[in-house]
Amino acid sequence: MxxxxxxxxxxxxxxxxxxxxxxxxxxxxxxxxxxxxxxxxxxxxxxxxxxxxxxxxxxxxxxxxxxxxxxxxxxxxxxxxxxxxxxxxxxxxxxxxxxxxxxxxxxxxxxxxxxxxxxxxxxxxxxxxxxxxxxxxxxxxxxxxxxxxxxxxxxxxxxxxxxxxxxxxxxxxxxxxxxxxxxxxxxxxxxxxxxxxxxxxxxxxxxxxxxxxxxxxxxxxxxxxxQPANLFVAGFIGAPSMNFLPGTVETSSTGSMSLNTPLGQIELPEHIAAAGKGRDIVLAGIRPEFFAEASTVDESKRGRGSVFTAELTHVEWLGNEQYGYISYENDPRVVDTLQDLAHDMDADDLRTQLVVALEAMSRVRGGDSTDLWVDTRRIHLFDPATGENLTRDEEAGAELTRLAAEDRKRERERSAAGA
Structure with missing residues (x-):
């Protein structure tokens, strides 16, 4: 070796x-x-x-x-x-x-x-x-x-x-x-x-x-x-791909902060909102599994996210899970960025639709409107101009890699002992 x-x-x-x-x-x-x-x-x-x-x-x-x-x-x-x-x-x-x-x-x-x-x-x-x-x-x-x-x-x-x-x-x-x-x-x-x-x-x-x-x-x-470093890594890693939703961070009269998106307001934790505050526009990176039907989320968990209402265009049932699709009108300020990203990833296009994970037993279908909950603690905000992940926690990311190395070492030691 x-x-x-x-x-x-x-x-x-x-x-x-x-x-x-x-x-x-x-x-x-x-x-x-x-x-x-x-x-x-x-x-x-x-x-x-x-x-x-x-x-x-x-x-x-x-x-x-x-x-x-x-x-x-x-x-x-x-x-x-x-x-x-x-x-x-x-x-x-x-x-x-x-x-x-x-x-x-x-x-x-x-x-x-x-x-x-x-x-x-x-x-x-x-x-x-x-x-x-x-x-x-x-x-x-x-x-x-x-x-x-x-x-x-x-x-x-x-x-x-x-x-x-x-x-x-x-x-x-x-x-x-x-x-x-x-x-x-x-x-x-x-x-x-x-x-x-x-x-x-x-x-x-x-x-x-x-x-x-x-x-x-x-x-x-x-x-x-x-903890992806940039827009390209976030989009390339993961299947289905991470959603990129354009929005602007705003402060309400009560002092809470939210992301104004084509699908409505999504309340944000203070530390995430702070990363995008004062910028004309950001791209919110949200993986499909960060969503759930609001009716299935425990009350104790609901407060850790935000709820919005959307109409699904269609649903894909895969046996153990489902994915719902929501169309929206894109912001012209991010169209070029997303087209370039699609080209870099060898994709034809990044469609202006949100993909959300649903439980396998859900009966929500295309044409239905439903309340969706999103885990806002796991949202990343990206700068459309540079692709930089504005909310990346480098220390948390490094800890994930360190723990993975420990796990693999332990696994190898077991394999060598059993050989």
């Missing part, structure tokens, strides 16, 4: 375009870090620079403290799992897994090869498939073979380049769980590239969010979700 350190890494192509622009990340020994972002954000380029398949224009790449900028891939002892599996069709599963050891001529005896291949096959449930060819395997089995080949190398780190993007949704979920369990069992430093934020949130110890070659935020999944 090894640590990986990136210091002010830059990748410029011949036309001067910076695909990766001044990125610094420290990956600890045994840590699982996800690089996530939309297409063209630089995540795969950064991964290829780690492994040595892409030249570094500026900055330093260190593996276990040693600068490796000029080292060829074969001298970095890193194992890469590709999107297209990169298996040899004429070789059996056994020989595909054994291939890295065959390549290191003289370093492994036949007994060593047999032991390592059988062990990896057992871990990946491939033992009964060792005599088959890749063409006769399912997509998930091929991906396991590619991972087996990485395991037998006993590499310092595993690098994954969108390994699940060719699989269907159900199989992706299964393979996510297998990769997560494998990484905890082996405790090998891992860097994983994906554009799928669900993969990022479920797999990583920490997640690095990239946009246009720039690092936006690196933190535990929970910190990214609860």
């Amino acid at each position: 090894a640590s990986i350190t990136m210091k002010n890494i830059v990748k410029e192509y011949d036309d001067g375009f910076p695909a990766v622009n001044d990125i610094s990340i420290d990956i600890e020994d045994g840590e699982f870090v996800i690089l996530v972002g939309p297409s063209g954000c630089g995540k795969s380029t950064l991964l290829r620079m780690i492994v040595g398949l892409e030249d570094i224009t500026a900055g330093d790449m260190l593996i276990d403290g040693e600068r490796v900028n000029e080292k060829p891939p074969r001298e970095r002892n890193l194992a890469m799992v590709f999107q297209n599996y990169a298996l040899y069709p004429h070789l059996t599963v056994y020989e595909n897994i054994a291939f890295p050891m065959r390549l290191a001529k003289g370093q492994f005896s036949e007994a060593d090869v047999e032991e390592k291949v059988q062990k990896a096959a057992g871990m990946l449930e491939l033992t009964e498939h060792l005599d088959r060819k890749p063409a006769n395997l399912s997509g998930g089995q091929r991906q396991r073979v590619a991972m087996g080949r990485a395991i037998v190398r006993e590499a310092n780190a595993f690098l994954f380049d969108e390994p699940l993007s060719n699989l269907d949704a159900k199989l992706r979920g299964q393979m996510r769980a297998e990769i997560s369990q494998l990484q905890r069992t082996l405790n090998t430093t891992s860097v994983y590239v994906t554009h799928d934020q669900t993969e990022a949130m479920t797999l990583g110890d920490r997640v690095a969010v990239l946009k246009k070659g720039l690092l936006q935020q690196i933190a535990s999944p929970r910190e990214l979700y609860e």
Whole structure:
């Protein structure tokens, strides 16, 4: 295993375009870090620079403290799992897994090869498939073979380049769980590239969010979700996406503060309102699960939020939950900001609608008006001009990442004890 350190890494192509622009990340020994972002954000380029398949224009790449900028891939002892599996069709599963050891001529005896291949096959449930060819395997089995080949190398780190993007949704979920369990069992430093934020949130110890070659935020999944640094991170992380509702902070005659929005007044806690006071307009970031039908909220809890009335255009029932949709007229002062955000996130458009979570048993339907409660303590206010999160609590966010690191350490210790 090894640590990986990136210091002010830059990748410029011949036309001067910076695909990766001044990125610094420290990956600890045994840590699982996800690089996530939309297409063209630089995540795969950064991964290829780690492994040595892409030249570094500026900055330093260190593996276990040693600068490796000029080292060829074969001298970095890193194992890469590709999107297209990169298996040899004429070789059996056994020989595909054994291939890295065959390549290191003289370093492994036949007994060593047999032991390592059988062990990896057992871990990946491939033992009964060792005599088959890749063409006769399912997509998930091929991906396991590619991972087996990485395991037998006993590499310092595993690098994954969108390994699940060719699989269907159900199989992706299964393979996510297998990769997560494998990484905890082996405790090998891992860097994983994906554009799928669900993969990022479920797999990583920490997640690095990239946009246009720039690092936006690196933190535990929970910190990214609860304390996003900016509008892009808030919108990209989470499904369904965070709602962005335009509004202006106002003070009533009684001294209470509220957000005047296209859907009416939403009362705000003083510390949140203070962040947006005096600004012409802000964007209120409100996740769908921050809402509930007011009739289902306990009286003791009601005072921690605000109630407003809205008409739902339609409802989606998903079995264990429902989502209601509310249309509103957007404020022209934030239209360009939201269009730019949609473009940055590879979305066609950010529709002017609010998505609210409803209980699975709710009978509210499209066309109905209902009273909705929103947990105003969890609202974030963003500056539409800069995208800055005006209400981010950096200390609370750092504590979330620290606790996540403690939890993962405890989990790894249990896995090692049971191995």
